[in-house]
Amino acid sequence: MSTTATAHTNIALIKYWGKKDPILNLPTTSSISLTLEQFYTQTTVTPNTHSDQLILNNLSVDTTRTHHFLNILREQLGHFSPLTVTSTNHVPTSAGLASSASAFAALTGAVTRELGLIRSNESLSRLARRGSGSASRSLYGHFAVWHEGVDDISSFAESLHAPDMPIALVVAEVSSDVKKVSSSEGMRRAMTSPNYGDWLNQSKNQFVDMQAAVMAKDIEKIGSIAEDNALSMHALNLTARQQAFTYFTSETQQILNIIQDIRHQGLLAFATIDAGPNVKIITTLTTAPHVVAALHDKLPQLHIETATSGSGITYD
Numbered sequence: 001m002s003t004t005a006t007a008h009t010n011i012a013l014i015k016y017w018g019k020k021d022p023i024l025n026l027p028t029t030s031s032i033s034l035t036l037e038q039f040y041t042q043t044t045v046t047p048n049t050h051s052d053q054l055i056l057n058n059l060s061v062d063t064t065r066t067h068h069f070l071n072i073l074r075e076q077l078g079h080f081s082p083l084t085v086t087s088t089n090h091v092p093t094s095a096g097l098a099s100s101a102s103a104f105a106a107l108t109g110a111v112t113r114e115l116g117l118i119r120s121n122e123s124l125s126r127l128a129r130r131g132s133g134s135a136s137r138s139l140y141g142h143f144a145v146w147h148e149g150v151d152d153i154s155s156f157a158e159s160l161h162a163p164d165m166p167i168a169l170v171v172a173e174v175s176s177d178v179k180k181v182s183s184s185e186g187m188r189r190a191m192t193s194p195n196y197g198d199w200l201n202q203s204k205n206q207f208v209d210m211q212a213a214v215m216a217k218d219i220e221k222i223g224s225i226a227e228d229n230a231l232s233m234h235a236l237n238l239t240a241r242q243q244a245f246t247y248f249t250s251e252t253q254q255i256l257n258i259i260q261d262i263r264h265q266g267l268l269a270f271a272t273i274d275a276g277p278n279v280k281i282i283t284t285l286t287t288a289p290h291v292v293a294a295l296h297d298k299l300p301q302l303h304i305e306t307a308t309s310g311s312g313i314t315y316d
Ligand SMILES: Nc1ncnc2c1ncn2[C@@H]1O[C@H](COP(=O)(O)OP(=O)(O)OP(=O)(O)O)[C@@H](O)[C@H]1O
Pocket: 041, 043, 054, 056, 065, 066, 087, 088, 089, 092, 093, 094, 095, 096, 097, 098, 099, 100, 101, 103, 104, 107, 132, 134, 182, 183, 274, 275
Protein backbone atom coordinates (compact mmCIF):
# COMPACT_ATOMS: atom_id res chain seq x y z
CA MET A 1 0.00 0.00 0.00
CA SER A 2 1.51 3.29 -1.05
CA THR A 3 0.41 6.66 -2.42
CA THR A 4 2.15 8.96 -4.89
CA ALA A 5 1.67 12.70 -5.37
CA THR A 6 3.34 15.16 -7.74
CA ALA A 7 3.69 18.88 -7.00
CA HIS A 8 5.41 21.54 -9.05
CA THR A 9 7.76 24.21 -7.75
CA ASN A 10 6.71 27.82 -7.73
CA ILE A 11 8.64 31.05 -8.10
CA ALA A 12 7.54 33.96 -5.95
CA LEU A 13 6.84 37.19 -7.83
CA ILE A 14 6.12 38.90 -4.51
CA LYS A 15 8.50 37.25 -2.03
CA TYR A 16 8.10 35.66 1.35
CA TRP A 17 11.22 36.82 3.20
CA GLY A 18 10.67 36.84 6.94
CA LYS A 19 8.65 34.99 9.59
CA LYS A 20 6.50 36.51 12.29
CA ASP A 21 6.17 33.02 13.80
CA PRO A 22 8.96 30.56 12.92
CA ILE A 23 7.17 27.57 14.53
CA LEU A 24 3.93 28.01 12.59
CA ASN A 25 5.78 29.47 9.57
CA LEU A 26 3.63 32.58 9.56
CA PRO A 27 5.19 35.04 7.08
CA THR A 28 5.60 38.79 7.53
CA THR A 29 4.10 39.42 4.07
CA SER A 30 1.54 37.91 1.75
CA SER A 31 3.13 36.53 -1.41
CA ILE A 32 2.24 35.72 -5.01
CA SER A 33 3.79 33.00 -7.15
CA LEU A 34 3.82 31.32 -10.54
CA THR A 35 3.91 27.51 -10.58
CA LEU A 36 6.38 25.96 -13.06
CA GLU A 37 5.49 23.00 -15.27
CA GLN A 38 9.05 21.77 -15.91
CA PHE A 39 10.24 21.61 -12.26
CA TYR A 40 8.50 19.22 -9.89
CA THR A 41 8.77 16.63 -7.14
CA GLN A 42 7.19 13.19 -7.20
CA THR A 43 6.83 11.58 -3.78
CA THR A 44 5.60 8.13 -2.75
CA VAL A 45 4.85 7.25 0.86
CA THR A 46 4.81 3.64 2.04
CA PRO A 47 4.13 2.55 5.64
CA ASN A 48 6.93 0.57 7.34
CA THR A 49 7.37 -0.95 10.80
CA HIS A 50 10.64 0.78 11.82
CA SER A 51 11.05 4.56 11.48
CA ASP A 52 10.48 7.45 9.09
CA GLN A 53 12.93 7.32 6.20
CA LEU A 54 13.68 9.60 3.27
CA ILE A 55 15.07 8.25 0.03
CA LEU A 56 15.75 11.30 -2.13
CA ASN A 57 16.81 10.86 -5.75
CA ASN A 58 17.61 7.18 -5.02
CA LEU A 59 19.85 7.98 -2.03
CA SER A 60 19.09 7.43 1.64
CA VAL A 61 19.54 10.96 3.10
CA ASP A 62 19.20 12.82 6.39
CA THR A 63 15.59 12.46 7.49
CA THR A 64 15.53 15.10 10.29
CA ARG A 65 13.44 17.73 8.48
CA THR A 66 11.06 15.16 6.97
CA HIS A 67 10.64 13.36 10.30
CA HIS A 68 9.92 16.65 12.05
CA PHE A 69 7.31 17.51 9.43
CA LEU A 70 5.70 14.05 9.57
CA ASN A 71 5.37 14.53 13.34
CA ILE A 72 3.53 17.80 12.71
CA LEU A 73 1.19 15.91 10.36
CA ARG A 74 0.70 13.24 13.08
CA GLU A 75 -0.27 16.02 15.49
CA GLN A 76 -2.69 17.57 12.99
CA LEU A 77 -4.15 14.49 11.27
CA GLY A 78 -3.96 11.82 13.96
CA HIS A 79 -1.27 9.24 14.59
CA PHE A 80 0.05 7.15 11.70
CA SER A 81 2.80 4.54 11.45
CA PRO A 82 6.38 5.24 10.28
CA LEU A 83 6.69 6.02 6.57
CA THR A 84 9.25 5.42 3.91
CA VAL A 85 9.23 8.57 1.78
CA THR A 86 10.66 7.95 -1.69
CA SER A 87 11.02 11.18 -3.58
CA THR A 88 12.49 12.44 -6.83
CA ASN A 89 13.20 16.12 -7.31
CA HIS A 90 13.08 17.13 -10.96
CA VAL A 91 14.72 20.34 -9.77
CA PRO A 92 18.11 20.95 -8.12
CA THR A 93 17.88 20.45 -4.33
CA SER A 94 18.69 23.38 -1.99
CA ALA A 95 19.85 25.74 -4.75
CA GLY A 96 17.24 28.44 -4.44
CA LEU A 97 15.06 26.74 -7.02
CA ALA A 98 12.38 26.00 -4.47
CA SER A 99 12.83 22.23 -4.13
CA SER A 100 11.38 22.52 -0.62
CA ALA A 101 8.19 24.05 -2.08
CA SER A 102 7.38 21.14 -4.39
CA ALA A 103 8.79 18.63 -1.86
CA PHE A 104 6.58 19.55 1.09
CA ALA A 105 3.49 20.09 -1.06
CA ALA A 106 3.89 16.61 -2.61
CA LEU A 107 4.59 15.02 0.78
CA THR A 108 1.52 16.65 2.37
CA GLY A 109 -0.70 15.44 -0.46
CA ALA A 110 0.73 11.91 -0.47
CA VAL A 111 0.39 11.43 3.31
CA THR A 112 -3.16 12.80 3.43
CA ARG A 113 -4.27 10.49 0.60
CA GLU A 114 -2.45 7.52 2.13
CA LEU A 115 -4.49 8.07 5.30
CA GLY A 116 -7.67 8.09 3.21
CA LEU A 117 -8.42 11.70 4.16
CA ILE A 118 -10.04 14.10 1.72
CA ARG A 119 -8.94 17.66 2.44
CA SER A 120 -9.38 20.86 0.48
CA ASN A 121 -6.28 22.33 -1.16
CA GLU A 122 -6.66 25.27 1.22
CA SER A 123 -6.38 22.94 4.19
CA LEU A 124 -3.44 21.09 2.55
CA SER A 125 -1.73 24.45 1.96
CA ARG A 126 -1.86 25.20 5.70
CA LEU A 127 -0.26 21.83 6.46
CA ALA A 128 2.39 22.16 3.70
CA ARG A 129 3.26 25.63 5.06
CA ARG A 130 4.54 23.98 8.25
CA GLY A 131 7.12 22.02 6.20
CA SER A 132 8.26 25.01 4.16
CA GLY A 133 6.41 28.30 3.76
CA SER A 134 6.69 28.40 -0.03
CA ALA A 135 5.18 24.87 -0.21
CA SER A 136 1.78 26.34 0.69
CA ARG A 137 1.61 27.84 -2.84
CA SER A 138 2.68 24.66 -4.67
CA LEU A 139 -0.72 22.96 -4.27
CA TYR A 140 -1.98 25.23 -7.05
CA GLY A 141 -1.27 25.66 -10.70
CA HIS A 142 -0.64 28.95 -12.52
CA PHE A 143 -0.70 31.95 -10.11
CA ALA A 144 -1.20 31.44 -6.38
CA VAL A 145 -1.48 33.80 -3.45
CA TRP A 146 -0.43 32.98 0.12
CA HIS A 147 -2.25 35.20 2.61
CA GLU A 148 0.08 35.97 5.49
CA GLY A 149 -2.73 35.66 8.06
CA VAL A 150 -2.40 36.09 11.80
CA ASP A 151 -2.60 32.47 12.95
CA ASP A 152 -2.55 28.88 11.70
CA ILE A 153 -6.10 29.07 10.31
CA SER A 154 -5.78 32.36 8.46
CA SER A 155 -2.35 31.74 6.85
CA PHE A 156 -3.18 29.71 3.74
CA ALA A 157 -2.73 29.79 -0.02
CA GLU A 158 -5.29 29.77 -2.80
CA SER A 159 -5.43 30.07 -6.56
CA LEU A 160 -5.53 33.61 -7.93
CA HIS A 161 -7.87 32.32 -10.68
CA ALA A 162 -5.80 34.32 -13.13
CA PRO A 163 -6.52 34.35 -16.86
CA ASP A 164 -4.22 32.41 -19.22
CA MET A 165 -1.32 34.43 -20.58
CA PRO A 166 1.85 33.64 -22.59
CA ILE A 167 4.25 34.05 -19.63
CA ALA A 168 7.56 32.16 -19.54
CA LEU A 169 10.38 31.90 -17.04
CA VAL A 170 13.92 31.44 -18.29
CA VAL A 171 15.96 29.80 -15.53
CA ALA A 172 19.67 30.57 -15.69
CA GLU A 173 21.31 28.00 -13.46
CA VAL A 174 24.51 29.54 -12.17
CA SER A 175 25.11 26.79 -9.64
CA SER A 176 23.30 23.72 -8.34
CA ASP A 177 25.53 23.52 -5.25
CA VAL A 178 23.78 23.44 -1.90
CA LYS A 179 23.51 27.01 -0.65
CA LYS A 180 25.48 28.13 2.40
CA VAL A 181 22.70 30.15 4.05
CA SER A 182 19.33 28.34 4.24
CA SER A 183 16.16 30.30 3.50
CA SER A 184 15.13 30.27 7.17
CA GLU A 185 18.54 31.54 8.29
CA GLY A 186 18.64 34.12 5.48
CA MET A 187 15.25 35.49 6.56
CA ARG A 188 16.31 35.64 10.20
CA ARG A 189 19.34 37.75 9.23
CA ALA A 190 17.39 39.95 6.75
CA MET A 191 14.91 40.89 9.46
CA THR A 192 17.75 42.64 11.32
CA SER A 193 18.19 45.11 8.44
CA PRO A 194 17.24 48.71 9.37
CA ASN A 195 15.37 48.75 6.03
CA TYR A 196 13.13 45.82 6.90
CA GLY A 197 10.13 47.97 7.94
CA ASP A 198 10.29 49.91 4.67
CA TRP A 199 10.46 46.64 2.75
CA LEU A 200 7.26 45.43 4.45
CA ASN A 201 5.42 48.62 3.46
CA GLN A 202 6.72 48.43 -0.10
CA SER A 203 5.74 44.77 -0.33
CA LYS A 204 2.14 45.56 0.70
CA ASN A 205 1.81 48.03 -2.19
CA GLN A 206 3.55 45.71 -4.65
CA PHE A 207 1.22 42.88 -3.63
CA VAL A 208 -1.82 44.96 -4.62
CA ASP A 209 -0.18 46.12 -7.88
CA MET A 210 0.93 42.58 -8.75
CA GLN A 211 -2.60 41.18 -8.37
CA ALA A 212 -3.89 43.87 -10.72
CA ALA A 213 -1.10 43.20 -13.25
CA VAL A 214 -1.79 39.45 -13.19
CA MET A 215 -5.51 39.93 -13.71
CA ALA A 216 -4.76 42.37 -16.58
CA LYS A 217 -2.34 39.81 -18.18
CA ASP A 218 0.24 42.60 -18.19
CA ILE A 219 3.46 40.54 -18.31
CA GLU A 220 5.68 43.62 -18.52
CA LYS A 221 4.15 45.01 -15.32
CA ILE A 222 4.37 41.61 -13.63
CA GLY A 223 8.08 41.44 -14.49
CA SER A 224 8.83 44.98 -13.47
CA ILE A 225 7.16 44.68 -10.04
CA ALA A 226 8.72 41.24 -9.45
CA GLU A 227 12.22 42.54 -10.25
CA ASP A 228 11.85 45.50 -7.86
CA ASN A 229 10.52 43.22 -5.14
CA ALA A 230 13.35 40.68 -5.55
CA LEU A 231 16.18 43.21 -5.72
CA SER A 232 15.01 44.96 -2.57
CA MET A 233 14.76 41.58 -0.82
CA HIS A 234 18.43 40.95 -1.67
CA ALA A 235 19.33 44.47 -0.50
CA LEU A 236 18.01 43.45 2.94
CA ASN A 237 20.52 40.59 3.04
CA LEU A 238 23.36 43.01 2.30
CA THR A 239 22.23 45.50 4.93
CA ALA A 240 21.45 42.98 7.71
CA ARG A 241 22.81 44.17 11.07
CA GLN A 242 23.57 40.57 12.01
CA GLN A 243 25.73 38.56 9.62
CA ALA A 244 25.07 40.49 6.42
CA PHE A 245 25.47 38.27 3.37
CA THR A 246 24.56 37.83 -0.28
CA TYR A 247 23.44 34.93 -2.46
CA PHE A 248 24.81 36.71 -5.54
CA THR A 249 27.94 35.54 -7.32
CA SER A 250 29.79 37.49 -10.02
CA GLU A 251 27.88 35.41 -12.59
CA THR A 252 24.56 36.43 -11.00
CA GLN A 253 25.58 40.06 -11.43
CA GLN A 254 26.72 39.44 -15.01
CA ILE A 255 23.33 37.93 -15.87
CA LEU A 256 21.54 40.90 -14.29
CA ASN A 257 23.62 43.21 -16.49
CA ILE A 258 22.77 41.21 -19.62
CA ILE A 259 19.06 41.38 -18.75
CA GLN A 260 19.30 45.14 -18.34
CA ASP A 261 21.07 45.44 -21.70
CA ILE A 262 18.54 43.37 -23.62
CA ARG A 263 15.74 45.31 -21.98
CA HIS A 264 17.26 48.52 -23.29
CA GLN A 265 17.26 46.86 -26.71
CA GLY A 266 13.50 46.46 -26.39
CA LEU A 267 13.06 42.86 -25.20
CA LEU A 268 10.62 42.13 -22.40
CA ALA A 269 12.87 40.56 -19.72
CA PHE A 270 12.92 41.04 -15.95
CA ALA A 271 14.90 39.15 -13.32
CA THR A 272 13.92 37.56 -10.06
CA ILE A 273 16.27 35.74 -7.67
CA ASP A 274 15.57 33.54 -4.65
CA ALA A 275 17.76 32.09 -1.94
CA GLY A 276 20.63 31.21 -4.24
CA PRO A 277 22.69 32.59 -7.14
CA ASN A 278 20.39 31.41 -9.94
CA VAL A 279 18.48 33.99 -11.96
CA LYS A 280 14.95 33.48 -13.27
CA ILE A 281 13.95 35.75 -16.11
CA ILE A 282 10.30 36.67 -16.51
CA THR A 283 9.45 37.03 -20.17
CA THR A 284 6.93 35.89 -22.81
CA LEU A 285 6.82 32.57 -24.67
CA THR A 286 7.85 34.27 -27.92
CA THR A 287 10.65 36.35 -26.36
CA ALA A 288 12.11 33.47 -24.30
CA PRO A 289 14.30 32.06 -27.15
CA HIS A 290 15.80 35.53 -27.69
CA VAL A 291 16.59 35.83 -23.98
CA VAL A 292 18.24 32.40 -24.04
CA ALA A 293 20.27 33.35 -27.14
CA ALA A 294 21.44 36.63 -25.57
CA LEU A 295 22.56 34.82 -22.41
CA HIS A 296 24.34 32.06 -24.34
CA ASP A 297 26.06 34.65 -26.51
CA LYS A 298 27.82 36.17 -23.47
CA LEU A 299 27.92 33.05 -21.26
CA PRO A 300 28.15 29.97 -23.54
CA GLN A 301 28.58 27.51 -20.64
CA LEU A 302 25.48 28.65 -18.76
CA HIS A 303 22.85 25.98 -18.12
CA ILE A 304 19.47 27.41 -19.12
CA GLU A 305 15.97 25.96 -19.07
CA THR A 306 12.72 27.62 -20.05
CA ALA A 307 9.70 26.97 -17.86
CA THR A 308 6.04 27.62 -18.48
CA SER A 309 3.06 28.01 -16.20
CA GLY A 310 2.46 24.71 -14.39
CA SER A 311 -0.35 22.67 -12.90
CA GLY A 312 -1.42 22.03 -9.33
CA ILE A 313 -0.92 18.88 -7.26
CA THR A 314 -1.85 15.54 -8.84
CA TYR A 315 -2.11 12.00 -7.49
CA ASP A 316 -1.30 8.70 -9.21
N1 LIG B 1 11.81 15.69 -2.25
C1 LIG B 1 12.05 16.02 -0.98
N2 LIG B 1 11.43 15.37 0.02
C2 LIG B 1 11.61 15.76 1.30
N3 LIG B 1 12.40 16.79 1.67
C3 LIG B 1 13.03 17.46 0.71
C4 LIG B 1 12.89 17.12 -0.66
N4 LIG B 1 13.58 18.00 -1.40
C5 LIG B 1 14.13 18.87 -0.54
N5 LIG B 1 13.81 18.54 0.72
C6 LIG B 1 14.22 19.24 1.94
O1 LIG B 1 14.25 20.62 1.65
C7 LIG B 1 15.56 21.13 1.88
C8 LIG B 1 15.85 22.20 0.81
O2 LIG B 1 15.10 23.29 1.14
P1 LIG B 1 15.64 24.77 1.10
O3 LIG B 1 14.50 25.67 1.42
O4 LIG B 1 16.88 24.87 1.92
O5 LIG B 1 16.13 24.96 -0.39
P2 LIG B 1 15.34 25.13 -1.72
O6 LIG B 1 13.93 24.73 -1.52
O7 LIG B 1 16.10 24.42 -2.78
O8 LIG B 1 15.43 26.63 -2.06
P3 LIG B 1 14.42 27.81 -1.70
O9 LIG B 1 15.09 28.51 -0.61
O10 LIG B 1 14.33 28.61 -2.95
O11 LIG B 1 13.10 27.24 -1.32
C9 LIG B 1 16.47 19.93 1.79
O12 LIG B 1 17.60 20.08 2.60
C10 LIG B 1 15.61 18.80 2.34
O13 LIG B 1 15.64 18.77 3.75
